[in-house]
Every structure is written in C-alpha cells, then in structure tokens.
Amino acid sequence: MRVKMMKWLMFLMMICVIGLVACSSETNNETEGNGTDDSTETSDESADGDVTIRVAWWGGQERHDMTLEAIELFEAEYPHIKVEPEYTGWDGYWERLNTQAAGSNLPDVINMDNSKLNEYNSRDLLVDLAPFINDGTINLEDVDDVYQEINRDGERVLAVSLGANALATVYNKDLFEEHGIVLEPGYTYEDLYDAMIKIKDGTDGEFYGFDLANAEYEMFFSYARQNGQSVFTPDGTGLGFEEHVLVDFFSLIQKMVKDGAAPSHDITMSYIDGGNAMVGDGTGAMQMAASNQIIGISQTTDYELGLNLLPSLEGGEHGNWIRPSMSFSISQHSKQQEAAAQFIDFFTNSLEAHELLKADRGVPISSKVREHLAPLVEGPVQETFEFLELVADYTSPADPLSPPGESEVRGSFLRLVETIKYDQITPEEAAKQFMQEAEGVLK
Numbered sequence: 001m002r003v004k005m006m007k008w009l010m011f012l013m014m015i016c017v018i019g020l021v022a023c024s025s026e027t028n029n030e031t032e033g034n035g036t037d038d039s040t041e042t043s044d045e046s047a048d049g050d051v052t053i054r055v056a057w058w059g060g061q062e063r064h065d066m067t068l069e070a071i072e073l074f075e076a077e078y079p080h081i082k083v084e085p086e087y088t089g090w091d092g093y094w095e096r097l098n099t100q101a102a103g104s105n106l107p108d109v110i111n112m113d114n115s116k117l118n119e120y121n122s123r124d125l126l127v128d129l130a131p132f133i134n135d136g137t138i139n140l141e142d143v144d145d146v147y148q149e150i151n152r153d154g155e156r157v158l159a160v161s162l163g164a165n166a167l168a169t170v171y172n173k174d175l176f177e178e179h180g181i182v183l184e185p186g187y188t189y190e191d192l193y194d195a196m197i198k199i200k201d202g203t204d205g206e207f208y209g210f211d212l213a214n215a216e217y218e219m220f221f222s223y224a225r226q227n228g229q230s231v232f233t234p235d236g237t238g239l240g241f242e243e244h245v246l247v248d249f250f251s252l253i254q255k256m257v258k259d260g261a262a263p264s265h266d267i268t269m270s271y272i273d274g275g276n277a278m279v280g281d282g283t284g285a286m287q288m289a290a291s292n293q294i295i296g297i298s299q300t301t302d303y304e305l306g307l308n309l310l311p312s313l314e315g316g317e318h319g320n321w322i323r324p325s326m327s328f329s330i331s332q333h334s335k336q337q338e339a340a341a342q343f344i345d346f347f348t349n350s351l352e353a354h355e356l357l358k359a360d361r362g363v364p365i366s367s368k369v370r371e372h373l374a375p376l377v378e379g380p381v382q383e384t385f386e387f388l389e390l391v392a393d394y395t396s397p398a399d400p401l402s403p404p405g406e407s408e409v410r411g412s413f414l415r416l417v418e419t420i421k422y423d424q425i426t427p428e429e430a431a432k433q434f435m436q437e438a439e440g441v442l443k
Contacts (some may be wrong), residue, residue, distance in 0.1 A: 049080060051336045052342060056086040057111035058093040059243055062297060063360050070353040074346045081339045094407075100123055107329035109338040112151060112159045113326055115410070118236070118401040120329070121158050127330040129157040132341040139349055146322055147365040150398045161324035161342050163362020165384070166391045168291040169311075172279045173304040175199060183395065189252060189311040192286070194260035199285050208263035209256070211271070211278040211287035216253060216417045217410050219282025221286055222310050222319035223249050225396065228289060238442055243431050250420050250427035257421045265421040270329070291387050292325050292362045298380040305380065307387040309394055320391055321398040327361030363388045405441040412437045 001401050063086050071083045100106045132138045151159040179199045196209035204265050224231050230240035256262035278284025280301035298305050330340045351372045354364055364370050416430040
C-alpha cells in the first residue's frame with residue numbers, strides 16, 4: 001500500500017513539473033513575440049517602470065552639444081525616463097524621418113519645421129497635444145497665443161514651439177559704418193539696392209552685395225503679404241497671389257544679380273556648401289536669414305553683426321510675422337506619449353535648461369524664461385531678443401500652415417529662381433511656369 005502511495009505521489013509531481021515547464025515556455029513565447037512584432041513597446045518600458053524615449057532634431061555641432069547637456073538635466077529630474085538622441089544636420093533629416101515613418105518607427109519626439117507640419121499632420125503621424133496641455137503635463141500658462149497659433153489645426157495642437165523668430169536681414173555693422181550706410185525700419189527694396197551698389201562701388205576687393213542665401217522662397221512669402229496677398233490660398237488648394245506680383249519679384253531678383261547688388265547663384269551655393277556666410281567674411285553686407293541665425297553666423301567672424309527688418313514695399317502692408325523657429329511634436333508611433341509630453345514641457349519651461357540652450361532655437365516662448373534669460377544674454381543672443389520686440393510692430397497675422405506638397409512647390413520656385421539669375425528665362429516666363437507647376441501639385 002505504501003509503495004502504491006509513493007508511486008501515486010511521484011506521478012502527481014511529474015504532472016506538476018510538466019505543467020510548470022509548459023507555462024514557462026508559453027510565457028517566454030509571448031515575450032519573444034512582443035519583442036519581434038512590437039519591439040518599441042518592449043524596449044521602451046522595463047519591468048521596474050523605467051521608460052525610454054527617442055528624440056530627433058537637426059542642427060550643427062554646437063546645438064547638438066547644448067541639447068545633450070539639457071537632456072542630462074531632464075534625465076536627472078525624471079530619473080525613470082531615458083532619452084535616446086537622434087540628431088543630424090538639416091541635409092538628410094527629412095529623408096531619414098520619411099524612412100522611419102514608412103516603417104512605423106518614428107522617434108517619440110520629433111523636431112518639426114513649419115513647412116512640414118501640415119504634411120505630417122495630413123498623414124496622421126502627429127499626436128494631438130491639446131489633452132497634455134489641458135491637463136498641465138505641458139504647461140503653456142506663460143506662453144502668449146502668438147507663439148503657438150501657427151501650430152494648430154482647428155482645436156488640435158500639432159506641436160509646441162521651441163523658440164520664436166522672424167524673417168530678418170543679418171548685416172555687417174562694420175561695413176555699413178565704413179560706407180556710411182543707414183537703413184532705418186521702413187527702408188524699401190530700392191533703398192536696399194542703392195545701398196549695395198554704393199558699397200560695391202566703394203570697395204576694391206570682392207563684394208557681392210545682398211546675399212539672398214537661397215532663401216528667395218521665404219522672401220517671397222513676405223513680398224506677397226506686402227502686396228496684401230499670400231503664397232497659398234487659406235485652404236491650401238491653390239496659390240493666393242496674382243501673377244504680376246511674382247513677375248515683379250522675379251524682376252527684382254534678376255536686376256539685383258545682373259547689376260551686382262546680389263551674388264550669382266553659383267557664388268551663393270559655394271558659400272552655403274562651404275558652411276560660410278558672406279556677411280561673416282566681408283564679401284557681403286547683408287543676407288536673408290531667420291533672426292536666430294545670427295547666433296551661428298557670429299561665431300564664424302570677428303565682424304560685428306546686427307539684425308534688421310526685411311525691406312518694405314512702398315505703400316504696401318506689413319509682410320513679416322512672428323513664427324516658431326522650429327517645434328517639437330509627438331509622433332503617433334510613440335508608446336510613451338506621457339514621457340514625451342514631459343520632455344516637451346521641460347524644454348519649454350526649465351530655466352536651467354534654457355541657460356544651456358542659449359536661445360539657439362529662437363527666443364523662448366515662455367515669458368518667465370525670457371525674463372530669466374534677459375539679463376544673462378549678450379551679443380548676438382541679445383540681438384535676437386531685441387529684434388523680436390522691434391519686429392512685433394512690423395508684422396501682421398500669420399498665414400495658415402503650408403499645405404502638403406509644399407516641398408515640391410518650393411523646389412520648383414528655387415529651380416526657376418536659378419534660371420532667372422543665369423538670365424536663361426524672363427521673369428514673365430518663369431512666373432507663368434511656376435504657377436502652372438505649383439497649381440498642378442496643389443490640386
């Protein structure tokens with residue numbers, strides 16, 4: 001009887017062992033399946049509640065270094081969140097994001113440009129940030145609406161601005177003083193032309209005048225608005241300006257290059273490809289730029305640089321507007337949206353982080369941060385703060401976000417600008433061709 005009982009107990013133990021092995025195997029298989037099919041979810045959150053978020057941005061080495069230092073502060077404040085940075089220069093940034101989007105593998109937080117925001121929104125790639133703002137995860141209490149209005153799609157918030165800037169001219173103060181040039185706010189395109197010719201005539205060495213910096217497309221946005229029109233219609237399905245406005249603009253560009261008030265296309269591109277600026281080496285007196293670009297340009301020169309408004313159109317309207325220099329969005333692929341929102345809040349409101357970031361991405365949108373930084377900044381950074389106050393008196397409300405297809409429209413515009421500069425086409429022919437190509441993209 002005792003022997004039978006022992007055999008029975010051994011049999012039961014074997015059944016239990018087999019059952020445990022089967023359960024263990026099933027658990028392992030489920031874990032492996034998650035790792036294969038949804039690797040982001042498995043790698044982004046560990047058993048103890050720690051999470052990992054990927055953050056992508058573009059810029060130069062100095063921006064990378066400053067951002068990495070700020071990320072260290074963030075990780076110290078949020079020890080359960082680890083940040084994996086993905087940064088590169090502007091070239092290739094969007095190609096990489098497109099590849100990641102096609103593979104449903106976008107970073108959690110992505111650096112967004114105004115010109116791309118509507119395109120990514122139309123592809124359902126961006127999270128609505130309004131719930132995070134409404135519950136205080138992203139605190140915008142100290143942010144004026146003007147800094148955020150362009151980042152909206154109705155009630156949806158597509159991004160949070162990383163800093164504000166405006167279209168500007170960067171000018172070489174030393175050259176202006178040497179040649180007795182003063183361009184007060186309200187100066188016209190004719191005043192700009194005359195100033196560049198005056199410096200050119202008084203210069204023995206190389207001088208290329210006003211560097212358009214391959215930013216004619218951005219300049220035309222202001223020019224169209226000065227004419228009371230806009231590049232795109234409000235719904236983004238067509239162009240919002242009359243053909244003669246573009247003919248006038250193309251004629252201006254062609255005249256400036258032909259007469260030596262602006263450089264030829266090949267000279268402009270040689271400077272851009274070399275990472276240099278004409279205003280920095282004294283071969284140009286002014287250039288088109290976003291206002292925060294003065295910070296980077298100033299680091300490459302011993303000349304004293306300043307910011308000025310864009311030329312105005314005599315009898316025209318204010319063409320400029322205050323805009324996000326760039327923004328942070330959360331991608332729909334993110335499995336850690338709460339942590340991503342906390343990251344955006346930190347970059348919006350942390351005083352310590354902004355002491356490191358030095359307004360490189362534009363003037364901070366939080367009034368508390370601006371007040372904190374104001375006595376700490378100097379030189380070109382201080383110029384950006386003062387310029388934003390100046391330009392506020394020469395702006396009008398921003399146009400709606402550029403529509404999907406904007407990249408193709410911009411490419412067509414710049415290609416035709418190049419042919420105009422080489423005198424290969426008339427402004428009338430170029431305007432007609434551009435409008436046909438652009439309308440074809442937008443329909």
